[in-house]
Amino acid sequence: MALDDFSEQISALIGADGNNGLPTGTFDNVAGFPDGQPYTPEATSEARRRYRTVWISDVHLGTKGCNAAMLIDFLDHVDSETMYLVGDIIDGWRLKKKFYWPPAHNDIVWRILKRAKRGTRIVYIPGNHDEMFRQFTGLNFGGVEIRRAAFHDTADGRRLMVLHGDEFDTIMLAHRWLAFVGDTLYHALMGMNLSVNWVRQRLGLSYWSLSKMAKHKVKNAVEFISRFEELVARAASERGVDGVVCGHIHTAEIREINGVAYYNDGDWVEGCTALVEHFDGRMEVLHWADIIAQRQAAEADLETASALQPQAA
Ligand SMILES: [Mn+2]
Numbered sequence: 442m443a444l445d446d447f448s449e450q451i452s453a454l455i456g457a458d459g460n461n462g463l464p465t466g467t468f469d470n471v472a473g474f475p476d477g478q479p480y481t482p483e484a485t486s487e488a489r490r491r492y493r494t495v496w497i498s499d500v501h502l503g504t505k506g507c508n509a510a511m512l513i514d515f516l517d518h519v520d521s522e523t524m525y526l527v528g529d530i531i532d533g534w535r536l537k538k539k540f541y542w543p544p545a546h547n548d549i550v551w552r553i554l555k556r557a558k559r560g561t562r563i564v565y566i567p568g569n570h571d572e573m574f575r576q577f578t579g580l581n582f583g584g585v586e587i588r589r590a591a592f593h594d595t596a597d598g599r600r601l602m603v604l605h606g607d608e609f610d611t612i613m614l615a616h617r618w619l620a621f622v623g624d625t626l627y628h629a630l631m632g633m634n635l636s637v638n639w640v641r642q643r644l645g646l647s648y649w650s651l652s653k654m655a656k657h658k659v660k661n662a663v664e665f666i667s668r669f670e671e672l673v674a675r676a677a678s679e680r681g682v683d684g685v686v687c688g689h690i691h692t693a694e695i696r697e698i699n700g701v702a703y704y705n706d707g708d709w710v711e712g713c714t715a716l717v718e719h720f721d722g723r724m725e726v727l728h729w730a731d732i733i734a735q736r737q738a739a740e741a742d743l744e745t746a747s748a749l750q751p752q753a754a
Pocket residue numbers: 528529568569570605607689690
């Protein structure tokens with residue numbers, strides 16, 4: 442597929458309003474859910490960090506890979522006017538194969554619906570793992586707007602296109618196939634290493650190093666990511682927006698590509714990252730594990746300080 446045809450397809454898919462012209466409606470039947478209490482009580486001791494906007498994606502609820510504890514901590518310490526859920530929030534693919542839904546995953550849904558009730562605007566853009574929610578595009582569930590894509594205006598007057606990113610899989614396919622072949626070949630060669638070198642020795646050839654193969658594999662991954670980022674930025678540029686926010690490849694990033702701002706909010710499987718917009722429009726990737734570590738260090742310092750304080754008479 443030519444890149445130009447592809448850009449047209451993306452535009453047709455998401456429409457002028459990111460909603461593909463679909464009607465809107467409201468369903469309040471889930472609105473009662475956050476009236477109960479979560480399994481993990483909300484942390485109330487610390488003041489919450491406040492941002493204009495928060496983007497999270499690739500949570501993969503319903504899988505063991507989801508770092509629910511870290512995300513619960515994030516949701517208990519961060520507030521924003523608007524929150525975008527940029528896809529792969531629930532992993533429907535995995536859930537269909539094997540049902541896995543611990544209380545902590547319910548607690549995340551509870552916290553999201555609760556913040557909608559408290560007044561945060563929540564926009565949910567389903568991804569490929571939760572594509573079953575795409576059929577509800579245009580509807581509103583308990584304050585959560587479901588959209589195919591969205592356009593976000595930053596405080597400093599820039600317009601960003603927000604979408605999950607799997608839209609680019611078709612054009613990435615050839616490359617993905619190559620990456621897959623590279624990976625399979627690498628694993629096969631790892632297993633063959635001993636016998637290959639036994640034969641090479643018999644033939645009087647030198648030892649054949651696997652390190653070159655390993656480097657090739659890493660190079661493939663790096664090329665895959667940068668190709669994805671360039672494609673997304675190009676689609677944004679053709680839509681005439683200033684930047685684009687996506688997820689999908691589990692790699693948080695802020696970078697400028699040919700005059701377009703490329704933002705990726707990462708994931709909550711390994712990276713545990715969120716993208717935030719400050720009230721002045723400045724964008725930042727939060728690495729939540731680092732923030733928890735900083736908080737714990739500060740708490741330890743506080744404890745030491747109070748232990749050293751002389752007792753009142
Ligand atoms: Mn995805």
